[in-house]
Amino acid sequence: MQVVQTVFQADEVSRVFEPARGTIEKLTDRLTGKRPAIVQAVDRVSLSVAQGETLGIVGESGCGKSTLARMITGILPVSGGTRRFRNEDYDSFLARRRDALKVQMVFQDPMSSLNGRLKVGEIIGEGAVVHGIVPRSRMREHAAKMLERVGLAADSIDRYPHQFSGGQRQRIGIARALAVEPELLVCDEAVAALDVSVQAQIINLLMDIRQESGLSMIFISHDLGLIRHLCDRVAVMYLGRVVELAKTSELFANPVHPYTQMLLAGMPRISTERRTFMPIKGEIPSPLNPPSGCHFHPRCDRATDHCRISRPDLREKVPGHLHACLNA
Amino acid sequence: MNRAAFAEFAGRFAESWVAVASLVVTVLFLACALFAPWLSPTNPYDLARLQLIDALKPMGSPQVKPGEEIRANFALTQGQLIPEANATDFEVEACGANCFIVGLADSSAPLMSLQLRGLARDAIVDGASKHPIQPWWTLNAPENNQGKVSFETAPADARVEAIARTDNQPTGFIFQLGSDAFGRDMLSAILYGIRISVFVGVAAAGSAMLFGTGLGLLAAWRGGATDAMIMRAVDFTLSFPAILVGLAILAILGSGVEKVILAVVLVQWCYYARTARSLALSELNKEYIEAARGMRLPAWRIMLRHVLPNCLPQIIVLFTLNIASAISLESSLSFLGVGLPLTQPSLGMLIANGYEYIFSQKYWISFGPGIVLLIMIVAMNLLGDRLRDLNNPRFES
Ligand SMILES: Nc1ncnc2c1ncn2[C@@H]1O[C@H](COP(=O)(O)OP(=O)(O)O)[C@@H](O)[C@H]1O
Ligand code: SF4
Ligand SMILES: [Mg+2]
Numbered sequence: 001m002q003v004v005q006t007v008f009q010a011d012e013v014s015r016v017f018e019p020a021r022g023t024i025e026k027l028t029d030r031l032t033g034k035r036p037a038i039v040q041a042v043d044r045v046s047l048s049v050a051q052g053e054t055l056g057i058v059g060e061s062g063c064g065k066s067t068l069a070r071m072i073t074g075i076l077p078v079s080g081g082t083r084r085f086r087n088e089d090y091d092s093f094l095a096r097r098r099d100a101l102k103v104q105m106v107f108q109d110p111m112s113s114l115n116g117r118l119k120v121g122e123i124i125g126e127g128a129v130v131h132g133i134v135p136r137s138r139m140r141e142h143a144a145k146m147l148e149r150v151g152l153a154a155d156s157i158d159r160y161p162h163q164f165s166g167g168q169r170q171r172i173g174i175a176r177a178l179a180v181e182p183e184l185l186v187c188d189e190a191v192a193a194l195d196v197s198v199q200a201q202i203i204n205l206l207m208d209i210r211q212e213s214g215l216s217m218i219f220i221s222h223d224l225g226l227i228r229h230l231c232d233r234v235a236v237m238y239l240g241r242v243v244e245l246a247k248t249s250e251l252f253a254n255p256v257h258p259y260t261q262m263l264l265a266g267m268p269r270i271s272t273e274r275r276t277f278m279p280i281k282g283e284i285p286s287p288l289n290p291p292s293g294c295h296f297h298p299r300c301d302r303a304t305d306h307c308r309i310s311r312p313d314l315r316e317k318v319p320g321h322l323h324a325c326l327n328a
Numbered sequence: 329m330n331r332a333a334f335a336e337f338a339g340r341f342a343e344s345w346v347a348v349a350s351l352v353v354t355v356l357f358l359a360c361a362l363f364a365p366w367l368s369p370t371n372p373y374d375l376a377r378l379q380l381i382d383a384l385k386p387m388g389s390p391q392v393k394p395g396e397e398i399r400a401n402f403a404l405t406q407g408q409l410i411p412e413a414n415a416t417d418f419e420v421e422a423c424g425a426n427c428f429i430v431g432l433a434d435s436s437a438p439l440m441s442l443q444l445r446g447l448a449r450d451a452i453v454d455g456a457s458k459h460p461i462q463p464w465w466t467l468n469a470p471e472n473n474q475g476k477v478s479f480e481t482a483p484a485d486a487r488v489e490a491i492a493r494t495d496n497q498p499t500g501f502i503f504q505l506g507s508d509a510f511g512r513d514m515l516s517a518i519l520y521g522i523r524i525s526v527f528v529g530v531a532a533a534g535s536a537m538l539f540g541t542g543l544g545l546l547a548a549w550r551g552g553a554t555d556a557m558i559m560r561a562v563d564f565t566l567s568f569p570a571i572l573v574g575l576a577i578l579a580i581l582g583s584g585v586e587k588v589i590l591a592v593v594l595v596q597w598c599y600y601a602r603t604a605r606s607l608a609l610s611e612l613n614k615e616y617i618e619a620a621r622g623m624r625l626p627a628w629r630i631m632l633r634h635v636l637p638n639c640l641p642q643i644i645v646l647f648t649l650n651i652a653s654a655i656s657l658e659s660s661l662s663f664l665g666v667g668l669p670l671t672q673p674s675l676g677m678l679i680a681n682g683y684e685y686i687f688s689q690k691y692w693i694s695f696g697p698g699i700v701l702l703i704m705i706v707a708m709n710l711l712g713d714r715l716r717d718l719n720n721p722r723f724e725s
Pocket of ligand 2: 257258259294295296297298300301302303304307312324325326327328
């Protein structure tokens with residue numbers, strides 16, 4: 001196995017959301033001894049991305065993919081755990097604002113992810129100008145270059161986002177990320193909101209960019225077909241936890257975790273069909289009140305009493321193939 | 329906003345004729361405010377122009393110039409009436425022994441009166457009335473601007489003074505909206521009053537907008553204790569009626585433009601703070617803000633360049649509505665005598681000035697400014713309402 005440099009590494013990162021409480025509510029909570037309901041959106045997740053690698057993250061809606069993506073890009077702070085960028089502590093990395101641009105994100109919603117009040121040229125060029133990557137006088141030129149790189153006309157810089165289609169807007173979002181020369185690109189369901197035909201174009205664009213620049217990528221999706229097509233390794237998430245992490249070929253060939261197995265069983269064979277999750281038996285439990293022990297036990301047909309009590313940690317089945325199931 | 333979006337917005341705005349009318353009226357008022365010195369027929373605050381004779385004239389009265397006095401002296405010597413140096417306008421004609429005809433050389437403008445002073449007591453002045461004590465003879469509206477003086481016997485030498493009084497002359501200027509107790513043209517006073525009211529209203533509402541929006545954005549951005557403090561201050565402010573806050577401030581600080589502005593800011597900032605905060609909070613949840621965070625933009629830049637422009641349309645709507653209420657608050661305070669100083673007579677003060685005359689049927693002093701204030705505030709409110717409706721997502725196609 002050849003030694004490759006790790007670009008990004010997360011160690012047991014967690015994120016809890018507390019409902020916003022006013023002063024009065026906080027006081028009454030304290031007096032009555034009630035604890036406000038918290039959401040453990042991401043629960044002790046560890047993963048890493050190597051130079052030039054594409055890591056896939058797959059999971060149902062609400063399992064914490066976007067929260068994880070925002071922690072990876074430094075948009076959200078972590079509630080626990082550590083992040084490292086090229087082996088540097090993430091907080092000191094983020095403090096060097098210009099260097100912190102090396103991790104960029106492409107967002108899910110092509111509508112709300114672009115500021116409708118700014119012209120496209122400004123949207124793309126602002127970060128580079130603010131951080132002195134290009135002087136303000138060359139912002140338009142820089143933005144035009146980025147637009148061409150993502151397959152849009154250079155004269156789009158003077159138009160507003162609402163004058164573009166969803167696919168074009170997603171290209172603008174990609175151009176914005178590329179404009180600050182990132183080394184790690186996190187794509188959070190970047191094509192989920194688009195038509196299937198447009199999805200393919202955007203996927204091809206991302207693959208081209210990856211090939212040209214040797215960018216590392218984290219590709220988040222609930223679409224197993226896309227993940228299989230794009231990623232070198234895949235992490236499967238369930239209710240805030242990573243339940244299986246392996247090379248793509250290995251994961252699709254030998255899924256170990258019962259949840260992964262059910263996902264793959266629900267995946268249509270014919271790739272022309274729209275590839276989304278087939279309903280898995282049982283409800284998705286509420287993240288406000290997750291099941292004890294292994295979160296998956298209410299839906300798992302291999303569940304034992306042990307599963308209801310203890311939390312399964314990630315363990316290696318074969319080298320490089322991690323899973324979190326007590327009975328696998 | 330780009331051109332196409334603006335055209336669409338304008339089209340939807342024009343669907344309501346009330347809105348168009350109120351826009352026209354508002355623009356007219358703004359024009360009055362800007363161009364009052366050029367539009368108004370007189371400068372109502374030029375004290376030199378004021379004359380008591382014009383006071384309390386009803387609408388449509390002509391302005392008059394008070395009559396002038398021409399004084400001249402004559403020497404009566406040896407039965408002869410000899411004009412002195414200042415009597416160039418006068419003419420003396422003899423009409424037999426001990427008889428003179430004295431008068432103004434120019435008889436084209438009829439005199440109101442001609443008075444002769446200093447004649448001996450036995451003088452006979454035709455058609456004149458004599459002062460009961462003084463040796464003064466007065467001719468009212470003398471024919472040909474002349475008077476005939478005769479004596480039974482040769483008069484003793486004396487010094488005679490003639491005083492010709494011309495009639496009040498219309499100047500051609502009409503008090504279209506009447507005049508006030510100082511003889512000021514109400515039309516001019518109203519135009520200047522609009523100017524003062526609009527300027528103070530816009531300045532006050534604008535200051536409130538800057539201050540309140542700033543605090544609202546700060547609350548949204550900082551959250552936590554800052555947010556809680558600012559929002560409790562908003563609740564606190566909202567629990568007092570505006571006029572009470574205004575009266576209290578001005579009672580403490582005294583009157584003055586900047587104090588009225590301060591009072592309006594203290595009354596209105598909370599609306600902007602509340603609106604800006606809630607708009608900013610909803611904007612802060614959108615992905616483009618996360619994108620800006622991912623670009624590691626400084627917080628002030630995210631707030632001012634990304635959040636604020638997206639909140640601005642609704643804040644501007646609030647601003648148009650609040651200009652009207654700032655104007656009415658200022659007018660109320662000025663009406664009560666605590667608002668603007670006397671040197672800045674706004675519409676409210678004009679109304680107050682006429683208030684004491686209303687019961688003596690001199691309604692026009694308060695009436696004109698009152699109607700104008702009413703129309704202005706209604707128009708601005710209708711305009712603001714329409715803008716608010718258009719901004720409401722429910723109305724969007
Ligand atoms: N800002 C937030 N405040 C409170 N809860 C949140 C917030 N963001 C996400 N969550 C909760 O965290 C969980 C994970 O959300 P998310 O990361 O968006 O999932 P995914 O992207 O996989 O659909 C959800 O239950 C969601 O309700
Ligand atoms: S730990 Fe138990 S419940 Fe969880 S997946 Fe494995 S078998 Fe099923
Ligand atoms: Mg998501």
